[in-house]
Amino acid sequence: NSNDESGCPKVIRRGVTCLLLPKGMQRSAQNRSKWDKSLDLFVWSIEWLLCPPKNRVVPLQEDVQEGVQKGVQEDFVQFVSHRIKETDSIVDGMSNVVYEKCSKLFNFPPLEKGVEMRGIDKLKVLEDHNIKFYTKIFPQEMTESMDSKKLILLEPSKKCIGELFRNRTVIEFPTIFVAQEETDLPLGYSIVEEPQLSADIELTPIEESN
Amino acid sequence: SRAANGTGKSDTDIDDTNVIFKLENVSVLSPLRKKLNVVLHLNNGQPTLSLVKDSMVELSVSDLKSNINFATFLPVPEKPNLAYLFIVYDPNDNENYKYSDPILITLNKQHTLAEFQEKQLISQAKDVDFVKCIEYIRKQAILTGFRIFDSFSSTLPEQKSFHVEGHRGTKEGTLYFLPDHIIFGFKKPILLFKSSDIDSITYSSITRLTFNVTLITKESEKFEFSMIDQSEFAKIDEYVKRKQVMDKSM
Numbered sequence: 041n042s043n044d045e046s047g048c049p050k051v052i053r054r055g056v057t058c059l060l061l062p063k064g065m066q067r068s069a070q071n072r073s074k075w076d077k078s079l080d081l082f083v084w085s086i087e088w089l090l091c092p093p094k095n096r097v098v099p100l101q102e103d104v105q106e107g108v109q110k111g112v113q114e115d116f117v118q119f120v121s122h123r124i125k126e127t128d129s130i131v132d133g134m135s136n137v138v139y140e141k142c143s144k145l146f147n148f149p150p151l152e153k154g155v156e157m158r159g160i161d162k163l164k165v166l167e168d169h170n171i172k173f174y175t176k177i178f179p180q181e182m183t184e185s186m187d188s189k190k191l192i193l194l195e196p197s198k199k200c201i202g203e204l205f206r207n208r209t210v211i212e213f214p215t216i217f218v219a220q221e222e223t224d225l226p227l228g229y230s231i232v233e234e235p236q237l238s239a240d241i242e243l244t245p246i247e248e249s250n
Numbered sequence: 251s252r253a254a255n256g257t258g259k260s261d262t263d264i265d266d267t268n269v270i271f272k273l274e275n276v277s278v279l280s281p282l283r284k285k286l287n288v289v290l291h292l293n294n295g296q297p298t299l300s301l302v303k304d305s306m307v308e309l310s311v312s313d314l315k316s317n318i319n320f321a322t323f324l325p326v327p328e329k330p331n332l333a334y335l336f337i338v339y340d341p342n343d344n345e346n347y348k349y350s351d352p353i354l355i356t357l358n359k360q361h362t363l364a365e366f367q368e369k370q371l372i373s374q375a376k377d378v379d380f381v382k383c384i385e386y387i388r389k390q391a392i393l394t395g396f397r398i399f400d401s402f403s404s405t406l407p408e409q410k411s412f413h414v415e416g417h418r419g420t421k422e423g424t425l426y427f428l429p430d431h432i433i434f435g436f437k438k439p440i441l442l443f444k445s446s447d448i449d450s451i452t453y454s455s456i457t458r459l460t461f462n463v464t465l466i467t468k469e470s471e472k473f474e475f476s477m478i479d480q481s482e483f484a485k486i487d488e489y490v491k492r493k494q495v496m497d498k499s500m
Contacts, residue, residue, distance in 0.1 A: 065271075115285060116304070187265030187268075
């Protein structure tokens, strides 16, 4: 473990810089990322933040009861799944629970009962519905704010989670934002291009530059 | 409907690193009616309670120890699957926000329990019930400087609490009798009395089925609640006697 000037302890796990929060804070309590002995690989806790399309309006339960015909913008759906293998791609690591939540928010067919849906089929549905995946990118030099509102696009199927998050920074564990349009992301977030790194800089792991 | 906050968004936004405890998408009824995240978090290192939607902060209360005047869980009449969380704060601390009415949140017991279990905040055993969520929230509150009462779950006789249906003018509502407080809710304005501030009580308009109760504060303000069911009389009368409020009825 090491501390930077801001005093937030961090640890590098599998090449990922994990900012550690004080014990007892919700995100710390939820983190079950660990080395899995039987699988002989690292398994991550991953937070999925599903961003429904902005035009999607659902009636408020109380309004339905009162017979009022109005609606509110559909809520963001947050879900933390555990034991996601570092060797899985995002699509493979997307559990059925998360996939089902997506199918509701983005209007694609739910999983058929009893039918095992393979990663390749899931990928096709996700691509057909223009579903994109993002994660936070942190500046190299941390400022007062430890959090980031800059997102970068993640490749959903060709790279594994271990590769996608290597040399990145996460707060306890990765968060993956799922959205169709940039405008559906939570307010204040913006998508940035991956900084272009020259070959030799890319070889320098972040932990050594600290 | 963003609060008029001249300091801009970045000052009030909550970093993920600062979140102590978050309840997602709960139905807030007051001071605004909206589904919001209720977040206990650090703001410049200080515990703060905020109501947030899509990274927009609607209301923020800091210095919880001195600014939260009263907080309690309450049952929702005729809806055993719901619970209220009622928080009265000092609105003077909220110059940046346009709200001053107390915070009233409805929690669906099953959903909240499922969320807590999913987040591993409490045991995932099957026999665990909503009481564990209450315990967890109360602990989070104590750690951040304020106390949330839960007298309706208490089995202690001196904590005995009850509620009755009544009217204030044309507004239907519920009178909650807590160990040291009386609340009338929940159509605005929500009324909160310390029982020690109540000087006397009178009963009037007693009919075969209903009666009226008038609370008179030490500042001689009168609050009349009407159409209370006769069957509730004994409970109210016992409460009044226990609190040594004067019965000024003829």
